[in-house]
Each structure stands twice: as C-alpha cells, then as structure tokens.
Amino acid sequence: MKKKVLLTPGPTPVPERALTRMAMPALHHRHSEFKKVLGEVREGLKYIFQTKGEVIIFASSGTGAMEAAVTNTLCKGDSVLVVQGGKFGERWGQICKAYGVVADILEVEWGKAVKVAEVAAKLKEKPYKALLVQATETSTAVRHPVKELAELVKGTDTLYIVDGVTGVGVFPLPFDELGIDVLVTGSQKALMLPPGLAFAALSEKAWKACDKSDLPKYYFNFKKELKNLGNNETAYTPAVSLLVGLHEVIKMYKEETLEKVFAENAKMAEACRAALVALGLKLFAPESPSEACTAAWTPANVDGAEVVKRIRDVYGYAIAGGQDQVKGKIIRIAHMGYISRYDLVACIAALEQTLNDLGFKVEPGKGVGAATAVLGK
Amino acid sequence: MKKKVLLTPGPTPVPERALTRMAMPALHHRHSEFKKVLGEVREGLKYIFQTKGEVIIFASSGTGAMEAAVTNTLCKGDSVLVVQGGKFGERWGQICKAYGVVADILEVEWGKAVKVAEVAAKLKEKPYKALLVQATETSTAVRHPVKELAELVKGTDTLYIVDGVTGVGVFPLPFDELGIDVLVTGSQKALMLPPGLAFAALSEKAWKACDKSDLPKYYFNFKKELKNLGNNETAYTPAVSLLVGLHEVIKMYKEETLEKVFAENAKMAEACRAALVALGLKLFAPESPSEACTAAWTPANVDGAEVVKRIRDVYGYAIAGGQDQVKGKIIRIAHMGYISRYDLVACIAALEQTLNDLGFKVEPGKGVGAATAVLGK
Numbered sequence: 001m002k003k004k005v006l007l008t009p010g011p012t013p014v015p016e017r018a019l020t021r022m023a024m025p026a027l028h029h030r031h032s033e034f035k036k037v038l039g040e041v042r043e044g045l046k047y048i049f050q051t052k053g054e055v056i057i058f059a060s061s062g063t064g065a066m067e068a069a070v071t072n073t074l075c076k077g078d079s080v081l082v083v084q085g086g087k088f089g090e091r092w093g094q095i096c097k098a099y100g101v102v103a104d105i106l107e108v109e110w111g112k113a114v115k116v117a118e119v120a121a122k123l124k125e126k127p128y129k130a131l132l133v134q135a136t137e138t139s140t141a142v143r144h145p146v147k148e149l150a151e152l153v154k155g156t157d158t159l160y161i162v163d164g165v166t167g168v169g170v171f172p173l174p175f176d177e178l179g180i181d182v183l184v185t186g187s188q189k190a191l192m193l194p195p196g197l198a199f200a201a202l203s204e205k206a207w208k209a210c211d212k213s214d215l216p217k218y219y220f221n222f223k224k225e226l227k228n229l230g231n232n233e234t235a236y237t238p239a240v241s242l243l244v245g246l247h248e249v250i251k252m253y254k255e256e257t258l259e260k261v262f263a264e265n266a267k268m269a270e271a272c273r274a275a276l277v278a279l280g281l282k283l284f285a286p287e288s289p290s291e292a293c294t295a296a297w298t299p300a301n302v303d304g305a306e307v308v309k310r311i312r313d314v315y316g317y318a319i320a321g322g323q324d325q326v327k328g329k330i331i332r333i334a335h336m337g338y339i340s341r342y343d344l345v346a347c348i349a350a351l352e353q354t355l356n357d358l359g360f361k362v363e364p365g366k367g368v369g370a371a372t373a374v375l376g377k
Numbered sequence: 378m379k380k381k382v383l384l385t386p387g388p389t390p391v392p393e394r395a396l397t398r399m400a401m402p403a404l405h406h407r408h409s410e411f412k413k414v415l416g417e418v419r420e421g422l423k424y425i426f427q428t429k430g431e432v433i434i435f436a437s438s439g440t441g442a443m444e445a446a447v448t449n450t451l452c453k454g455d456s457v458l459v460v461q462g463g464k465f466g467e468r469w470g471q472i473c474k475a476y477g478v479v480a481d482i483l484e485v486e487w488g489k490a491v492k493v494a495e496v497a498a499k500l501k502e503k504p505y506k507a508l509l510v511q512a513t514e515t516s517t518a519v520r521h522p523v524k525e526l527a528e529l530v531k532g533t534d535t536l537y538i539v540d541g542v543t544g545v546g547v548f549p550l551p552f553d554e555l556g557i558d559v560l561v562t563g564s565q566k567a568l569m570l571p572p573g574l575a576f577a578a579l580s581e582k583a584w585k586a587c588d589k590s591d592l593p594k595y596y597f598n599f600k601k602e603l604k605n606l607g608n609n610e611t612a613y614t615p616a617v618s619l620l621v622g623l624h625e626v627i628k629m630y631k632e633e634t635l636e637k638v639f640a641e642n643a644k645m646a647e648a649c650r651a652a653l654v655a656l657g658l659k660l661f662a663p664e665s666p667s668e669a670c671t672a673a674w675t676p677a678n679v680d681g682a683e684v685v686k687r688i689r690d691v692y693g694y695a696i697a698g699g700q701d702q703v704k705g706k707i708i709r710i711a712h713m714g715y716i717s718r719y720d721l722v723a724c725i726a727a728l729e730q731t732l733n734d735l736g737f738k739v740e741p742g743k744g745v746g747a748a749t750a751v752l753g754k
Contacts, residue, residue: 006405011617014403022618023400026391026571028383028695059573061436063613064596098595188614194403196436196573196616216593218475219437219444237438237565239573239616240388241399318405 006318007347009138009166009293011188011195012337015252018193018245029240035232037247042229044250048191048258049183049201050174056225058198059239062165062186065198067095068220069161069182070132073202073209076100078129081122083114086139087323088163092132099215104128110140110325111295113288116148123152130159130181135167139323141295141332142285143171150178159209165189168199169253170292170336171262181206187242189292190261192249192337197242265291268335268344271374275348276333278370279355279362284330293334295322299360304328307354314357315350341375383695384724386515386543386670388565388572389714392629395570395622406617412609414624419606421627425568425635426560426578427551433602435575436616439542439563442575444472445597446538446559447509450579450586453477455506458499460491463516464700465540469509476592481505487517487702488672490665493525500529507536507558512544516700518672518709519662520548527555536586542566545576546630547669547713548639558583566669567638569629569714570622642668645712645721648751652725653710655747656732656739661707670711672699676737681705684731691734692727718752 006013027034045055058064070092074080078101082092085108096103106122108114114133123131131153133144146162153160159181167173168183169190175183180203187197202210202222210223224235253261272294273283284295298304305328308321322330333351335344348367355362383390404411422432435441447469451457455478459469462485473480483499485491491510500508508530510521523539530537536558544550545560546567552560557580564574579587579599587600601612630638649671650660661672675681682705685698699707710728712721725744732739 004402006403008405010614011403011405014618019400019402023396025381025396026383026388026565028385028388029572031689031695059436059438060441060596061614061616064437067596095595099593186614188403188617194616194618195406195614196619216476218472219441219597236440237387237563237572239438239571239619240565241391241571241618242573242616312408318408 002316004312004316004318005343005347007334007339007343008318008320009141009189009332009334010186012192012334012339014194014245015192015249015338017252018248021248022241022245024244027240027244029238030233034240037244038232041243041247041250042232044254045199048169048250048253051176051201053201053203054226054229056200056202056222056229057234057238057243058220058225059196059236060198060220061195062184062198063091064220065184065186065200066091066163068200068217068222069184070095070101071099071215071217071220072213072222073159073161073182073206074101074129075212075214077102079104079126080130080132081106081119081128083108083119083133083144085112085114085142085144086110086134086137088134088137088139088165092163111142111285113142113144116145116152119149120152123158128158130161132161133163135162135164135173136170136290136292138166138293140285141290141293143288143290146173146180147178150180154179159206166290166292169261170265170290175201179203187246190336191246193242193245196239197246264341265336267375268341269294271341271371272333272335272344274374275367275371279352279367284326292336293332295330295332297330299355302355302358302360304331306358307331310357311350311354315353317347317350319347345371345375379693381689381693381695382720382724384711384716384720385695385697386518386566386709386711387563389569389711389716391571391622392569392626392715394629395625398625399618399622401621404617404621406615407610411617414621415609418620418624418627419609421631422576425546425627425630428553428578430578430580431603431606433577433579433599433606434611434615434620435597435602436573436613437575437597438572439561439575440468441597442561442563442577443468443540445594445599446561446577447472447478448476448592448594448597449590449599450536450538450559450583451478451506452589452591454479456481456503457507457509458483458496458505460485460496460510460521462489462491462519462521463487463511463514465511465514465516465542469540488519488662490519490521493522493529496526497529500535505535507538509538510540512539512541512550513547513667513669515543515670517662518667518670520665520667523550523557524555527557531556536583543667543669546638547642547667552578556580564619564623567713568623569626570619573616574619574623641718642713644752645718646671648718648748649710649712649721651751652744652748656729656744669713670709672707672709674707676732679732679735679737681708683735684708687734688727688731692730694724694727696724722748
C-alpha cells in the first residue's frame with residue numbers, strides 16, 4: 001500500500017500531467033489533431049536539443065537511435081574511435097561490430113572520464129571517420145567532456161556522435177553551438193516519459209554523411225524520417241500516446257526553461273554528493289560526476305545489492321546498483337526529470353536508515369542535513 | 378466538444394481499462410512488479426498467437442518486427458517470394474531489398490487475394506528460401522489464404538513468413554497448428570493499444586534459420602531477446618507503459634476467449650458488408666474480405682477523400698480512405714479490437730448521412746437495417 005518512488009537513472013517518474021494526457025482516447029496518426037501535436041513536438045525538440053535542425057523521432061528505445069547514428073552515417077569498413085568507460089560505451093562498439101564498422105576502443109577506467117589528450121592523440125594516429133562517446137556514461141555516473149572533445153573534431157572530416165540518452169535535458173549540450181554531429185536520446189530519462197521513443201539531432205555534416213552511407217537499414221532511416229516529418233508524419237506508425245505525453249513534457253520544459261532545469265539538476269547533484277560524503281561513503285566518480293545521477297561505493301562489508309533491495313522493498317525508494325565489474329559494489333541515485341529536490345532528500349533519509357539496518361552506522365539526519373544545506377544555499 | 382470514434386484499421390480505440398492502467402505511475406523494467414507483468418504478458422501472447430513457443434517483443438511499430446523477420450532468418454543473396462497485393466506487400470519487398478535479399482514479386486491485383494495455385498507454381502520454379510505474405514493486406518482489406526499457403530511450404534526448406542499485423546487477434550491464425558514460421562503483429566490493431574509494440578512468433582525451423590542468418594542486425598535481434606525473455610527481461614529498455622496496457626488487454630482476451638472474439642469480428646464484418654451493399658456501394662474485395670476491416674468503392678461522382686473527411690469532421694466517425702492507386706476511390710471501415718457492434722452500426726448511420734450530404738442519395742436506415750439484421754441473426 002505504501003508509495004514507491006523512482007530515483008533510478010531511467011526510467012524516471014512520469015509527471016501526472018503527462019500520464020493524464022496519455023490516458024486520453026487514442027488519436028489517429030494521420031489526423032489533423034495529431035499532426036498539430038507532432039508539429040509542436042518537432043519545435044519543442046529543437047528547443048530541448050538547442051538546434052535549428054530537425055530532430056528525428058523513432059518508436060524504439062534509445063538503443064534504436066544509437067544504431068541509427070551508426071548505420072545512417074557510416075560505411076562498411078569505416079574506422080571509428082569509441083570511448084568505452086562503461087556499459088553504454090560497450091554498446092557503441094557492439095553496434096559498430098554488428099554492421100562491419102571497425103571500432104578502435106579507447107578503454108577508460110570505470111568511474112573516470114576520458115582524457116581529452118588521449119582522444120587527441122588517438123585522432124592523430126588515424127583519419128577516423130567518427131568519434132563515439134556518451135554524454136553521461138549511465139553505468140558509472142560519469143560525465144565525459146563532450147564540449148572539449150567537440151573542439152578536437154571541429155573542422156575535420158571526423159563525425160562526432162554523442163549518446164545523450166542521459167544528458168539531453170539534464171545539462172547543457174547545445175547541439176548547434178558545440179558542433180556535435182549526431183546527438184541521440186530516449187524518452188525515459190530527463191524527458192520524464194515511459195520508454196519507447198528515441199530521438200536524434202543531426203548536423204549538416206551528418207546529413208551529408210547520410211547521403212554516402214552504404215550500411216543497410218530500413219526501420220531506422222534518418223532520411224526517410226526527415227522527409228516525412230516535413231509533413232508532420234513519420235515513416236511508420238508513430239508511438240502516438242508517448243508523443244502526446246511528450247507534447248505535455250515539452251510544455252513543462254518551456255514553462256520552466258531549460259536554464260532553470262539545468263541549474264536545478266546541478267544543484268541536486270551537488271546536494272546528493274554532499275549527502276553521500278557526509279554519510280561516509282566514497283563517491284565512485286568524484287572528478288567528473290554527472291548532473292543526471294550520482295554513484296558511490298557502498299561501505300566495506302555492506303552488499304550494494306542489499307542496499308538497493310532494502311531501500312526499495314522496505315522504504316519504497318528505488319535506486320540503482322552497479323552492473324558488471326561493479327555489481328554489488330556501488331549504488332546510483334538519479335536526480336533528473338520529474339525527481340524533485342525533496343524526493344532526493346527523502347531518499348537520502350531512507351538511505352540513512354537502510355545503511356543503519358545493514359550494520360553501517362550513520363548518524364540519522366547527517367546526510368539529509370548535508371543535502372539541505374547545499375539546496376538552501 | 379463532440380465525441381470522436383475511431384473505426385480506422387489501426388490505430389483502433391484503446392479500452393478504458395488499458396488507458397487507466399497505463400496512467401499509473403511508471404514501473405521500473407528491472408523490478409519484480411514489472412517482471413511479474415512481463416511474465417504474464419509472455420504467457421498471454423502465447424495464448425493469442427496460439428503457440429507453445431516464446432513470442433518476441435520489440436519496442437517499435439509493427440514494421441520493426443517485419444524487418445526482424447527478414448534480417449534474423451535470411452542470408453545475403455537469398456531468393457524469396459513476396460506476395461504483393463497492396464502497400465504492405467510492397468513493404469516486404471522494400472525490406473528485402475534494403476538487406477540484399479533477392480525478392481521475386483508475385484503481383485496481385487489490388488482487392489484480390491493471391492491465388493494458391495500461382496504461389497504453388499512459383500515455388501516449383503525455384504527453391505525459395507522464404508515465402509512472405511500478409512494475413513490481411515490492410516490497404517485493400519483483403520484476407521490472403523494463409524492456411525492454404527501454409528500447406529504449400531509444409532515439409533519444405535522454405536520459411537513461411539506472415540505479416541499478421543492486421544490478423545493476429547482478428548481471425549484464427551493458430552501459429553503452431555498452421556505451421557507458420559514467423560508471424561508478426563503490432564499493438565495498435567486487434568491488441569487495442571497505442572502503437573509502439575511489435576511482436577513475432579517463431580517456429581523451430583525459424584529459430585534454426587536464425588542460427589545461420591548472416592544479415593546484420595542489432596536492435597532487432599530475435600535470439601538476444603529470446604535469451605532475455607527467459608529472465609522476464611528484454612535486451613533493451615522495454616516500452617513499459619504499453620506492456621502494462623497489454624497486460625490488461627490480455628486479461629480482456631482471456632475473459633472473452635479468442636473463439637468469441639473471432640466469431641464477433643466475423644459477424645461484424647458480415648454486417649458491415651451487408652450494410653455497404655444495401656447502400657448501393659460496391660465492395661472492393663468481395664471474394665476474400667478480411668474480418669478486420671471492409672473496403673468499398675465510393676460511388677461514381679463522390680470523392681472518397683471527401684467522404685472520409687466529412688464523416689470524421691462533421692459526424693465524429695473516423696474511417697480510412699484508399700492509398701496510392703485507390704486514393705480517393707475507396708473507403709475502409711474497421712471492425713476489430715475495441716470497436717463494438719453498435720459503434721459499427723452508428724458509423725453506418727453516419728455514413729448514410731454523409732453520402733446523402735455529398736449527393737449520393739440513400740434511404741436513411743437502409744444500411745443500418747441491413748447491418749442489424751445480420752447482427753441479430
């Protein structure tokens with residue numbers, strides 16, 4: 001009977017306004033009512049991506065847009081450089097491999113951001129066709145230096161392809177200004193919707209690469225979607241209800257403004273870090289933390305999986321654990337989208353109780369106090 | 378302010394029960410609450426597909442599952458036979474072409490079903506790797522002889538791949554019994570949900586073909602999804618809210634039983650045909666009409682597009698027009714999913730009024746009476 005609250009780095013909670021809109025009777029995707037919605041969604045996506053260009057929409061999870069970024073801009077046998085510092089970096093490499101694109105992997109220690117100088121050195125070794133990276137590597141809660149990397153490829157023939165699934169709408173990634181070539185995201189993170197929509201913005205350079213790409217594709221076809229969007233349609237039946245929800249979310253972003261959303265996320269991230277440190281936990285990515293979510297090592301002798309299970313099952317707060325090499329060793333708390341600052345504070349209180357339950361003694365209120373001190377500044 | 382009712386052959390209306398479930402706070406796709414839902418959805422899909430095997434689920438529109446059917450079971454350079462009697466038959470050919478599969482096109486006049494003898498003759502010419510067809514060619518409202526075609530390929534090496542987007546849940550397509558190898562569908566037709574989910578059932582023969590397939594794929598990967606489903610997960614973030622809606626729809630199917638749903642759809646299709654004929658319209662597919670939707674030629678001197686526009690804008694009933702070669706020449710009325718027999722009757726009444734408005738004089742109640750006479754039998 002007790003309320004459950006999601007502070008997971010995707011999916012994030014869906015605002016009641018969006019849930020209610022999505023519960024309205026279905027619209028037909030070829031009718032004017034829906035076309036009007038899609039037209040406004042197109043404009044809204046430009047606002048959120050900070051671009052003048054069209055943002056492509058797929059009915060799929062974010063991985064679909066990642067695949068499209070590869071198969072629409074590259075050719076068989078192309079060499080690309082992939083920054084791999086976690087699960088999602090690995091995904092770039094897997095997608096390239098599946099389509100016969102040669103991916104050189106720049107391995108980055110989990111919990112660290114890629115060093116700009118290392119990328120620069122690699123880019124000098126070979127004329128890479130593309131550089132692929134994550135804005136936030138969600139599995140480690142690390143923010144990679146997207147802006148600095150952009151400088152490296154600016155004016156070259158290398159395409160700069162960024163997975164912004166846990167980035168767009170979280171912190172500034174001004175597409176046109178930074179000079180990113182393809183930026184993708186999904187619906188279930190900062191866009192506060194259920195999963196099932198994927199998006200991609202493309203630069204002029206990326207659109208030219210689409211003309212030359214020889215990799216096979218059908219459903220995930222940027223050019224076909226671009227053509228259809230001009231008529232407020234999609235090439236295949238769109239995920240109508242999720243787009244109606246997005247229409248509402250975009251209104252919320254415009255009412256709040258991107259600037260305020262970014263500032264609030266940054267503040268909450270700072271508060272979360274302060275709380276975890278005050279509780280005696282060690283941050284997993286202290287040097288380059290993301291504003292989307294924060295990761296910390298669980299204390300020695302405390303199983304991270306137990307923390308995640310207990311705080312959810314007993315106290316109703318869903319946070320995430322670690323994956324693969326850090327499974328059971330870290331916890332991850334999200335603070336983006338429709339997670340409020342006092343959702344975060346309450347979650348920290350529940351974490352304090354959970355740690356005490358599991359034998360790691362913390363002073364009740366210590367983490368909460370550290371968080372609220374930051375939030376009150 | 379007036380109510381709008383969808384009688385379009387996709388999307389179809391979403392039951393209030395499903396809308397309400399989908400408006401509940403988001404579940405996390407790795408949590409036990411959702412895994413329980415997915416486990417029951419898996420069982421329910423087996424019931425609806427009438428198979429003992431696993432039904433694969435993608436977050437995409439139906440076209441995604443069509444693409445997967447090709448890229449997961451075939452090899453580059455394979456020759457396949459495609460039945461093409463409308464827009465969706467064309468899609469099979471386009472997908473094959475995009476991936477280097479050689480598609481021989483068996484053209485069928487729009488409004489006609491493919492002749493079994495013609496397919497038999499073609500299959501004797503070449504050892505085709507696959508036969509691809511639609512259960513209902515939605516663009517013409519024709520039902521192809523799926524069962525009879527199954528007999529042709531049974532015991533051969535040819536894979537039988539059926540687009541059941543407008544078929545599964547509409548009329549009997551018992552997967553295991555018929556010997557179909559891949560049967561795909563989407564969420565927005567008989568499954569009464571918003572678009573955004575695609576499904577595919579596979580035979581043992583199809584799974585073996587997956588082991589040999591060399592076409593590139595990443596997001597649409599049957600084997601990867603099969604492995605994950607065993608743990609009540611999907612390879613990539615699933616469309617959680619739509620799957621929760623499907624959970625409710627499956628309950629409705631089980632309460633009603635497939636047999637009753639099929640019988641009701643057949644009855645409504647018969648009633649719709651009787652009504653259109655009584656109004657003096659000529660059926661577009663009289664010999665092999667689908668139970669999903671009915672198409673009729675609009676009268677000479679009446680623009681089909683005007684009929685569709687007026688009945689929707691003035692009277693609130695959304696039906697479909699024709700596409701491509703029959704654009705403006707036919708109307709299509711759906712009677713599947715959450716469209717009730719008296720939704721259909723009301724739509725016929727609105728059609729009578731619309732035809733009168735546009736100068737084609739019909740006696741008010743004549744179509745309605747013909748429909749209710751059939752329904753009352």
